[in-house]
């Protein structure tokens with residue numbers, strides 16, 4: 001069966017990586033992630049934004065993929081399954097998924113903010129001491145001296161076109177689209193489930209909370225990502241191939 005898994009921050013929540021909505025703990029609680037994840041925020045205060053990404057990167061590095069990540073990687077061995085994620089973490093890859101499409105970039109691909117030279121070795125994986133206010137100055141580009149930035153797509157920036165094209169191709173081909181742990185608020189990623197449906201796919205939402213995508217989904221399972229993926233995998237393993245029965 002041709003399946004596309006469209007995953008968002010809720011996919012990583014059970015691994016202990018906070019979503020943007022419940023990121024509000026500790027030092028960074030008083031900052032709005034949407035206000036930190038912008039080119040304007042980085043230009044105004046690079047050390048504050050870099051410090052925040054250092055904090056997020058440390059959380060991701062300490063996290064482990066869960067049974068939902070592993071389930072998708074395993075299903076890809078028996079089915080034409082593509083993972084398209086809004087997540088910048090590497091939990092899908094660490095669970096064994098290959099060729100993951102990262103619509104919003106990847107945390108551990110920092111590059112120069114001016115000339116785009118990749119920063120190596122990856123600075124977000126090196127230890128650094130933050131100030132009491134969480135600030136950490138980003139390193140300078142080895143080629144041109146401008147500050148290094150995280151390899152993620154910030155609010156207001158265009159998506160990498162190759163990733164977007166791969167995502168559209170995957171949803172157009174899919175018989176089943178599963179939409180896991182995304183609030184459906186960030187465009188254009190939020191338009192992918194609709195594209196899948198328009199191309200004839202059954203759309204299953206896996207999310208403990210209703211979202212704007214719920215109304216147009218073929219079915220919604222109000223459960224966690226790990227639980228939902230495991231339930232789907234069990235039905236596929238049992239030989240069920242009818243999309244409507246799979247997601248009922």
Ligand SMILES: NC(=O)c1ccc[n+]([C@@H]2O[C@H](COP(=O)([O-])OP(=O)(O)OC[C@H]3O[C@@H](n4cnc5c(N)ncnc54)[C@H](O)[C@@H]3O)[C@@H](O)[C@H]2O)c1
Pocket residue numbers: 007008009010011012013014017018019020021022086087088089104180181182183184185186206207208209211223224225226
């Ligand atoms: N891990 C990451 O890489 C990460 C983390 C936070 C935010 N982001 C970025 O934030 C932006 C916000 O979009 P978004 O829709 O991905 O996230 P979001 O924070 O807006 O929404 C998260 C969704 O996950 C659901 N959820 C929470 N726990 C869940 C669980 N255990 N299982 C399944 N679903 C669960 C919530 O109900 C919510 O609908 C994206 O651009 C994304 O790149 C990424």
Ligand SMILES: [Zn+2]
Pocket residue numbers: 112113114115116117141142143144145146
């Ligand atoms: Zn440079």
